[in-house]
Every structure is written in structure tokens, then in C-alpha cells.
Amino acid sequence: MKRVLFVDDEPKLLDGLRRMLRVMRNDWEMEFAADGQEALAILDAKPFNVVVTDMRMPGMDGTELLNKIKDLHPQVVRIVLSGHSEKEMVLKTVGLAHQYLSKPCDADSLKATIARACSLRNLMDDEGLIQAVSEIRSLPSLPSLYSEVMKEMASPGGSLNRVGEIISRDTGMSAKILQLVNSAFFGLPTRISNPVRAVNLLGLETVKALVLSVKIFSEFSRAGSNYCRIDELWKHSISTALYARDIAREEKRSQDKIDDAFMAGLLHDVGKLILLDKFPEKCQKILELADSEKCHAWEAEQRLIGTTHARIGAYLLGIWGLSESIVETVAYHHSPHECVEANLTLATVYLANILSKEPSTSNLKKAMSGANGEYLEQFGISDRIETWRAVCDQASQGEDDALQDPVCG
Numbered sequence: 001m002k003r004v005l006f007v008d009d010e011p012k013l014l015d016g017l018r019r020m021l022r023v024m025r026n027d028w029e030m031e032f033a034a035d036g037q038e039a040l041a042i043l044d045a046k047p048f049n050v051v052v053t054d055m056r057m058p059g060m061d062g063t064e065l066l067n068k069i070k071d072l073h074p075q076v077v078r079i080v081l082s083g084h085s086e087k088e089m090v091l092k093t094v095g096l097a098h099q100y101l102s103k104p105c106d107a108d109s110l111k112a113t114i115a116r117a118c119s120l121r122n123l124m125d126d127e128g129l130i131q132a133v134s135e136i137r138s139l140p141s142l143p144s145l146y147s148e149v150m151k152e153m154a155s156p157g158g159s160l161n162r163v164g165e166i167i168s169r170d171t172g173m174s175a176k177i178l179q180l181v182n183s184a185f186f187g188l189p190t191r192i193s194n195p196v197r198a199v200n201l202l203g204l205e206t207v208k209a210l211v212l213s214v215k216i217f218s219e220f221s222r223a224g225s226n227y228c229r230i231d232e233l234w235k236h237s238i239s240t241a242l243y244a245r246d247i248a249r250e251e252k253r254s255q256d257k258i259d260d261a262f263m264a265g266l267l268h269d270v271g272k273l274i275l276l277d278k279f280p281e282k283c284q285k286i287l288e289l290a291d292s293e294k295c296h297a298w299e300a301e302q303r304l305i306g307t308t309h310a311r312i313g314a315y316l317l318g319i320w321g322l323s324e325s326i327v328e329t330v331a332y333h334h335s336p337h338e339c340v341e342a343n344l345t346l347a348t349v350y351l352a353n354i355l356s357k358e359p360s361t362s363n364l365k366k367a368m369s370g371a372n373g374e375y376l377e378q379f380g381i382s383d384r385i386e387t388w389r390a391v392c393d394q395a396s397q398g399e400d401d402a403l404q405d406p407v408c409g
């Protein structure tokens, strides 16, 4: 049974939530607190999975409460439920909350958001890792792209399109901007996976405030390690993104699906970035084991830390509220057969990842065999694989140009 805590100073609102969520009582144990003090006492008494809090409350306000929860119970997924008039206040809490919902919130999106946050626990069960990932406020960016964004934002003639284009070349900045733009707080109707669209929808003033004052981006200070160099990881991520995008285009998928394929490709190894940034000593051990056992890094990760970079990355993107299709793709990009849904973006990125690393015929055959092969076959991929390989060959020839300007879409 998952535990969910709601905090709001308005008794009517809490009553409304109680009624609205009664149908979930067999799945969730729910508690309701009228203020921050009561919420903290409830959290001290037993472990919770998710907290949903109001921002403007007398006494301890939402910012203070979220700060305390972050320090005292970092593994809890923190969701803000607030009114639009509190936008200024909410901007200040970027990084304190994982997701934002806007009042009034309809029952379906509230239930879906909480249910997704609860189900992410199935991806990882190590409390230490969950805690470390839940504490992440931003992901490190490639230093050259970070300074490009800063320069563009600070320049009087700075262009939003240009900022979006630079962001769409960086894993860390893309993940962060999509977390913000997809939060219901900004009231955008659909899930967005294209950073150029994302910054245009947020608008210049909000993006400036987020980047320059709130400092939602940060740059990587180390070059990585033998486990994975940051520049190599970046090149691999962007080529996987370009391959996935070009395959989706070749298959004449909708523009949303093409954007999804690009972004899922760019983000698929975000867990490696997290491991490099937060657990450099573990990375070294993973590398040694993979070397001595001649196995994949993700197999060594599974043995040493009980999970993989795929699941670690998916957990973060999940608590940040990115689209289900992207989170699933990241979670299962080495093992699509473990995914219960038929996710064509996952199948595409699985192959784009292999094609961008080891495009030999024997590798592709291996990738298309066994349980993973069966998963791919539901989309009739074996008939298309040679076309896909040709698409990726072509993309890799134009990769140098594309690396300069890989706008999704």
C-alpha cells in the first residue's frame, strides 16, 4: 500500500480531495494535514511515498515545508498543488518540488500524477539511491553548451529559438526545461518534448527568470571518468537522438512522435550522467567489473548497485513528470521486453542506441533475437531494419552538421 499526504490550510479543499480520492482508498493510505507542523508530525510517524502541498499557508508556508521535507524525508516525491496567482512563489520553489499541479485540479490528472509517482518505486528499491536521485535539482550540462545558453540569455538581442536550440543539444538542460514546461502549473494543454517549443511557450521573461535568477541549469565540473567521459556520453546521446528522430521521420510518424523519439534518444543514458555526477567512486567499480567479466556496463551495474543507469534515469525523469513514453523508453532501453506496453518510441531508441554504438550485422541480429526480438516484432521491425540502418548511416554522415544544429522536429 502506498502512502500519500495532502497538506492544505483550507478545510473545504481537503474535504474535496477526500471525496474525490475515496475511490483510491484500496490502493493508497491517505492522510490530510491542515498545516505544515501537522504534516511534518505525520511524516515523522511513518514513511510516505508522495506529499501534495498547497503553497500559501499561514505559519509555515509551502516553501518552508518543502524545504523541511527535502531535508528530513528526501525520498518522498514532492508535488505542489497551487493556484495561478501564486506563480511568483512557485518559481522560487523550482528545485524544491518535483512536480506542480494547478488548482482547480481535475480528479483524473491528480490521480494519474500520484499513481505514476507511486509506481516509480517499482523501478528501484534501494532507499539510498532513491534518496540521492530525489535530491537532484538539476543535471550537469556540457560546459560549452551551458555557457552558450548563458551568453544568449544575457545578450540584449537574445533569441528564444536559439536558446531552445542550444538546450535541445544537452541532456541535462533538456530534461530540466521539460520538467518545468510539462508541469500542469503552466497550464499547457499537451505534453511537450521539444525544447524549442518549450521555451517559446514559457516566454522570454519566465525563461530568463528560471535560467538567470533561479539558476535551473548547472555545468559539469569534471570531465567524467573511464566509466564514461562526459563528451563521449554527449556525442553518443546526440547521435542516438538523431538516429531515433530520422527513423521516426522515415516511418512518417506524427510530429509529436518524432519529437518524442529525438528526446527519448537524447535522454536515454541520463542515468549515466547521474552516476557520474553523484557516484563517481561507484562508476570506477562498475567499469572494473565490466572489464573483468567482459559484460555490459548495465550488467555490472545490476550486480554492484542492484539496478541500472536505465532505471536510475527513468526514476528521475518520472518524478520530474516527463511523458510516460519517454520514461518507459529510458527505463527499458537495454531490455524492451520488460516493458508491458507496446511503445514504438522504445523500440526505435533501443535500436538507435545499438546502431550508434556497434552497428555490426551480428550485433543487430543479437538485438533482434530472443525476448527483445519478440517485443520489436509486434511493430514488424525486422522488415524495416535494413531501411533503418541506411537511415542511420546517412544520419551519421551528416552528423557533424547536425551536431551544430540538431533542432528536434
Ligand SMILES: [Fe+2]
Pocket: 268, 269, 309, 310, 333, 334
Ligand atoms: Fe544505456
Ligand SMILES: [Fe+2]
Pocket: 236, 240, 268, 269, 353
Ligand atoms: Fe546508450
